[in-house]
Amino acid sequence: MKKVFIVTAAAFFATSGLAIAQDSVVVEVPQSARDYVIAHPADPVVIEGDLSQGYVVPETIVVRPIPESPGYGYIYVDGRPVIVSMEKREVVYLSDNAGAAPDDGAIPDDVVSYIETNPTDPVVIDGDVTMGTVIPDDVPLVAVPDQPRYSYVYVQDGPALIERETRRVVWVR
Incomplete structure (x- = not known):
């Protein structure tokens, strides 16, 4: 029963914007802060160990x-x-949609087929291009017909599907 409560509490905190900091104080992250972070994605960083x-x-x-x-x-x-507390540099909020594509996470098969059958010249982007990578503004994106949400590029290793609004990679081959 204790495990069920812990899982339920963790799910509540992950979706509500509330977090428990290391000293067991409940921190409420303002919705405006969460909205800002989603609207202004950053290049991903690598964290060693469990976040x-x-x-x-x-x-x-x-x-x-x-x-x-x-x-x-x-x-x-x-x-x-x-989201991190600037005072102690402690994580106070983690989004629960890690690396997910928009909405239900399913990339339409016709989109994948289109970008695989319509390759472009590869572009060079510093670092690995993985799910969640933000494509720099100076890299031209190729539109996917009849899919206003998506664009794509070919990088060194193959095609990458980009969410046009955020320029975030949502699928890579």
């Missing part, structure tokens, strides 16, 4: 400030927004 509430982000990782919520900053890990 969870209360994890202290190393000083070597740049935490971007959230302008209207000065006590908070953010990073992206595996395509997942993570």
